[in-house]
Amino acid sequence: MTLWFLARAAGFTALAGATVAICLGAWASGSSAGRRLEQRESRMLLQLAHRSAAVVTLALLGLHAVLLVVDSHVAISVPGALVPFTAGYRGTAVGLGTLAAYCLVVVALVGALRGRLASSPRAVRWWRPVHALAYAVWPLSIAHGLWSGTDTQTWWAWSLYAGSTVAVVTAVLARLTSEEQHVTAPLATARQQLATSGRRA
Secondary structure, three states: OHHHHHHHHHHHHHHHHHHHHHHHHHHHHOOOHHHHHHOHHHHHHHHHHHHHHHHHHHHHHHHHHHHHHHOOOOOOOHHHHHOOOOOOOOHHHHHHHHHHHHHHHHHHHHHHOHHHHOOOHHHHHHHHHHHOOHHHHHHHHHHHHHHHOOOOOOHHHHHHHHHHHHHHHHHHHHHHHHHHHHHOOHHHHHHHHHHHHHHHO
């Protein structure tokens, strides 16, 4: 049972890590252009913390999966853990967790290659939509925990789920508000008008 307890602990900690990573990423990239210039050092620190939280979350997810496969308390094989919705133990719920892990791996790889991709205009265009898969990690993780977790009915599990919900929704709303303000800012409007007039000419 020790491995089972450790697997559950790693899963909950990974959820907390994913929440922190998403919130830090939204906060760091959602600031206005003026604020980015004024607080470039703070933004760099936020990005570093965001990436560190993502790396820790990946490590915890890997530990969570390995412990579940090794432990004999539940029937989850290596193929069941790697192929979504094929696990012998709560296949649908475990499959959602597998999808969340794959999304996070893709996001982490694309994030790590950001510097190299920045030199290609084509890559820059699809980098942001792919990186936005991070927002899919969180609801998939919540659903996985609610449907597969044996601690779902405990108050502390619900507190973690609720706290994660509030944190992520607040961070996303703050980012969307910041981007809307940036788009409607005088400088952004002037640039758009210049670009439009240039195309007409």
